[in-house]
Amino acid sequence: MESPKLEYIQSKDNRTIKRAMSLKQRKQRQKLGEYLVEGLRLVCDIAKNGVLRVLLVKESKCDAADIQALIELAVTKGISTYIVQDPLFAKLEDTQHSQGIIGIAQKPMHMLSHMEFADGLYIAIDGVQDPGNLGTIIRTAVAAGVRAVFLLKGTVDVYNEKCVRSTMSALHHIPIFEDVGISEFYDVVKENDITTYVTTLDNAMPYDEVQYSYKSMIIVGNEGNGVSSDILQLADQGITIPMYGNIESLNVSVAAALCMYKVREQLPLDCNAIYKSKCNI
Known part of the structure; x- marks a missing residue:
């Protein structure tokens, strides 16, 4: 069952979707200090490091046990988590065989x-x-x-x-x-x-x-x-x-x-x- 805490996104005009789409451009990554992370293992690692800001989950994948575990981790850590309609999520995917997980991560800052x-x-x-x-x-x-x-x-x-x-x-x-x-x-x-x-x-x-x-x-x-x-x-x-x-x-x-x-x-x-x-x- 889908967690009642999670917002369902089905519009390309959604502010979080626009933000994620913009991060496909280098100048926006530099401006916002964020970047996209795709894949279950990578997003899990980033979430554990405390630098994951947003978790986006493909609707058709959200009931898988490993993805449910990631969602629980994200909610526990206070990470903004959303279920995204499949056609909309597809616009964000960069891999051929997507696992249905994309994160927005904070860029590390070094001086x-x-x-x-x-x-x-x-x-x-x-x-x-x-x-x-x-x-x-x-x-x-x-x-x-x-x-x-x-x-x-x-x-x-x-x-x-x-x-x-x-x-x-x-x-x-x-x-x-x-x-x-x-x-x-x-x-x-x-x-x-x-x-x-x-x-x-x-x-x-x-x-x-x-x-x-x-x-x-x-x-x-x-x-x-x-x-x-x-x-x-x-x-x-x-x-x-x-x-x-x-x-x-x-x-x-x-x-x-x-x-x-x-x-x-x-x-x-x-x-x-x-x-x-x-x-x-």
Whole structure:
């Protein structure tokens, strides 16, 4: 049975539906500080993190036991929860085989001025355009214990729906700094004595022959063009991954994963501490 506390939405003019539809645009995500999350597992994770603002449930799916459990969790946490008519819900869906669950989540807010740059691993992403690649890099960064991610200007929006799905809720487990300009990036690196290692084929050492600094940053670039020339000039050391077969390069998310774990192999145990800061997460 449908909970009497839940509002039923059947009009495209409903204010919550309009709000959700607007979040398909990057400029609206930036303006409202929110983004869309689709799928039962992802929405559950976000709800448990305390950053889910709205839960939308497809009418034909609302009686399933796992979805009823999510609805109960949302109501308990005071999350605005709605049952949405199927044709209307379909306009919001971004996946082919939808589970009938969409959430509106609050974007995590991080300020560089509040960041404490302890020893450890950081990663910067320069111009990656595929949201699936970006999401995979961020998910791997969390697994590798990276302390923060820097998205340089020109990189795809991390709150793109495909990217959000690829991260598997990792967006709320690591500080991510968006639209970082080259001047700001340079200041961060130099003022905090971070050694930068850029993936490149020119003047580079094999990535497994480098002695990495206790405070290291890996920089990866665009799928087709690599890291921009401006960033290359700033980097301390070029690194390359050997190709043992007849192929020119690796997918950027695979290359990033190999490099992150190679650095982590060298870091001392005290660099394994979970990231803590004064950031407003």
